[in-house]
Amino acid sequence: MSAHPPPSATARRPETARAIRAMQAAMHVLFVLLFVVGLARALLTQTMTAPHLALLFVASALFMGLYCFGLTLERRPVSDARREQLAQVWISALVVAWIALLAVAADFAWLAFAFYFLVLYVARRALAAALVAVVLVASVVALASSNSTRGPGSLIGPFMGMLVALGIAWVYVQLRRENDARNLLVDQLVAAQDDALAAQEELAHAQHRAGVLAERERLARDIHDTLAQGFSSILLLSRAGLAREDGEGTLLRQIEEQAAEGLTQSREVVHALAPTELADAPLFAALRRLAERLGEQTGIAVSTTCDGDARPLPSPVEVALLRIAQSGLANVRIHAQASRAGVTLAYSPTDVTLEIIDDGVGFDEAAVERAPLGGSGFGLRAIRERLVELGGQLEVESAPGEGAALFVRIPTATSPAAPSPVTTNGGAL
Numbered sequence: 001m002s003a004h005p006p007p008s009a010t011a012r013r014p015e016t017a018r019a020i021r022a023m024q025a026a027m028h029v030l031f032v033l034l035f036v037v038g039l040a041r042a043l044l045t046q047t048m049t050a051p052h053l054a055l056l057f058v059a060s061a062l063f064m065g066l067y068c069f070g071l072t073l074e075r076r077p078v079s080d081a082r083r084e085q086l087a088q089v090w091i092s093a094l095v096v097a098w099i100a101l102l103a104v105a106a107d108f109a110w111l112a113f114a115f116y117f118l119v120l121y122v123a124r125r126a127l128a129a130a131l132v133a134v135v136l137v138a139s140v141v142a143l144a145s146s147n148s149t150r151g152p153g154s155l156i157g158p159f160m161g162m163l164v165a166l167g168i169a170w171v172y173v174q175l176r177r178e179n180d181a182r183n184l185l186v187d188q189l190v191a192a193q194d195d196a197l198a199a200q201e202e203l204a205h206a207q208h209r210a211g212v213l214a215e216r217e218r219l220a221r222d223i224h225d226t227l228a229q230g231f232s233s234i235l236l237l238s239r240a241g242l243a244r245e246d247g248e249g250t251l252l253r254q255i256e257e258q259a260a261e262g263l264t265q266s267r268e269v270v271h272a273l274a275p276t277e278l279a280d281a282p283l284f285a286a287l288r289r290l291a292e293r294l295g296e297q298t299g300i301a302v303s304t305t306c307d308g309d310a311r312p313l314p315s316p317v318e319v320a321l322l323r324i325a326q327s328g329l330a331n332v333r334i335h336a337q338a339s340r341a342g343v344t345l346a347y348s349p350t351d352v353t354l355e356i357i358d359d360g361v362g363f364d365e366a367a368v369e370r371a372p373l374g375g376s377g378f379g380l381r382a383i384r385e386r387l388v389e390l391g392g393q394l395e396v397e398s399a400p401g402e403g404a405a406l407f408v409r410i411p412t413a414t415s416p417a418a419p420s421p422v423t424t425n426g427g428a429l
Helices: 007-012 013-045 049-074 082-105 107-124 125-145 153-243 248-274 274-280 283-298 313-335 364-369 378-390
Strands: 301-307 339-346 349-359 393-398 404-412
Touching: 013 049, 013 107, 049 082, 049 107, 082 107, 107 125, 107 153, 125 393, 248 283, 283 301, 283 313, 313 339, 313 349, 313 404, 378 393, 378 404
Parallel strands: 301 339
Antiparallel strands: 339 349, 349 404, 393 404
């Protein structure tokens, strides 16, 4: 019975694996060869009666049957721990069977040399030491009782064989340990490489998604700030010209129609590039749906309020408010341990505000801000970076045990010289 290295390890270390397999094969060949020699000597040098001869063949068959049975144990579908226990029982039973065989014919004492290798390879350290001593004593007693090997050789031979076997077994054990250590190191390196590749792929995928979203937002913002505003200006000028009624009404009406069509198309492009949450519902409806989803999934009582006269906002502002609300409600879900939360969207003539409050455990804002990148403070930093692009502000009020409040303000008023929002086709830009 032996513990062969796994096929993958054998493929990675062919030289060491071949050496181990060669030593294992040599050990089994030596065992069988010495058994055949002992059986032949017993038949050729001893005069046996028929019952003694039958006993010899029966004992030999049982002994080799037990030996072959042990060779099949390592291929049985059992756990490693169970296989190890069976190996200890098997090697102990094999030594006992060999001692019984010695009682039939002392010529099998020469199997002691092969037994040393087998015991040191299979048995655990304490059991191996005990079995080696048993094998040595049994072989010395058997040889001393034999008429052909009486004298100092009956002691020196088994003892020297034990020393040689111990030396070779030590070399084999060191070789196998080195092979196992190398295989373990290779497995760890392969696992680390797989983890690194998976992380790299995930990072590339995340960067791609972030790039796509950033590009969609940039295109929507550019279209809104260029084409849509240009069409709005054309509409204003066309309507001013139509009001004069000085004979150019037909041309101006054609300009107005073309500008209105272009404005409608640019709006469709902007909405197509906006997040799907805003495409399916206005901003407050999207916020209410986020709150309802949080309540359904966590049991937190989440209220939503809209103050002031709701109006369409520039796409970047709506996207920013939606993403900030998602981040804030995610913190409520993960960290707050709250029972109630509230989301308030408020419109004023000059700005729009978003407030998210909860009655959870709160936090130390200063400690969160000092947290390393990627930790719990990353969400606040990301919100501030998003607001910087829009000229917005973020205020956070929280203390341990006193809940938390997140207040966002984004200016939306136009300068005095700028034209007022243009209404056409039932909406305002």
